[in-house]
Amino acid sequence: MNQTSASQGDAPVALITGGARGIGLETAGMLHSLGWRIAIADREPPTDAELAEDPRLGDFLRLTLDVSDSASVDAAVASVVREHGGLNGLVNAAGYNKHQPVAELEDATWGNMFDVHLGGTFRCCRAAFPALRVASNPCVVNFSSVAGQRGRVNRAPYSAAKAGVEAMTRTMAVEWAPHGIRVNAVVPGWINTRLTRNNIRDGKTNVDNVLKQIPMTRLGEPAEIASVVSFLMSSQASYMTGQCLVVDGGALISGNW
Structure with missing residues (x-):
């Protein structure tokens, strides 16, 4: 999956939204280890404590981004292109x-x-x-969720929005294929992120009930999502577009929802 070029200046460039923490940060780190130049964009940039704790953050172009604001988005993309000379990959991991x-x-x-x-x-x-459209091997990876494919109590807007992301992924894949741009999505299940741990701690999520829904009987790890994103961004996925890959330990097929 390594797309490393002979020189850093030739290495592909990826922008990861929501990249300051969690799955986004894990994805940024994994892509960087595979030779990508990385820009992370987040509404809440890394704190000084986070920068000290995770040295990977110092290797990335760090941007402040509000994905709900078009001007903020346009400025972030322009900053990446100006700093690195182009953009080969986009990972849309921002969310709540x-x-x-x-x-x-x-x-x-x-x-x-x-x-x-x-x-x-x-x-x-x-x-x-x-x-x-003018980059080599351009690609987009969007983030959906298993909640977008199954009914979940108290998650109507989140589930509906994620279902929309999957529909848009397929439409964009068809529209952008003539330009050589691949568009796919990853569909995570229950993942061991800080948010998940906090919800378990605060009693908002019953981990025992969650594990009963997962045939593999454990939460996924951020690195297990990042590895799928890295594959979708690589030349090994060069003939894949419009796909929504579920990474959930078998939860969707178990019938235990």
Whole structure:
């Protein structure tokens, strides 16, 4: 999967939104180890403590980005192209989740969930298109969720937005294939992120019930998602586009939802 070129200046460039922490950061680190030049963009940039704790962050171009704002997105992509001379890959990992019953949802909550997950993915792809269409081996990896393929209590806007990401991924794959741009998505299940651990700690997630839904009887690790993203970004996936790869330990096929 290594796309390393002879010189750093020839190495492919990837922009990872939501890249300051969690799966986004793990993806950035793995791609960097495979020879990519990395830009991470996040609404909350790494803190000084995080920079001291994780030396990988010092190797990345770090940008502040609000994916719900077109001007912010356009500026971030322009910064990457200006700094690195182009853009070969885009990973749309920015997002958040909020659990709330449909009957109690406010318009603002519903709208913001779509604005970040579906709208944010759209804005980043739109902004990146001019650079991707002239790049070598250009690719996009969007982030969906198993919640977008199954009904989950108290997750209506999140699930609906993620289902939209998958539909948009397929449409973009068809539209952009003539330009040589591959567009795929990764569909994570329950992953051992800081958010998941906090929800377990705070009693918002019953880990025993979660594990009963997963045939492999464990949470996934961020590196296991990052490795799939890295594959989709590599030349080994050169004939794959429009695919939404589920990485969930078998949860969707188990029938235990």
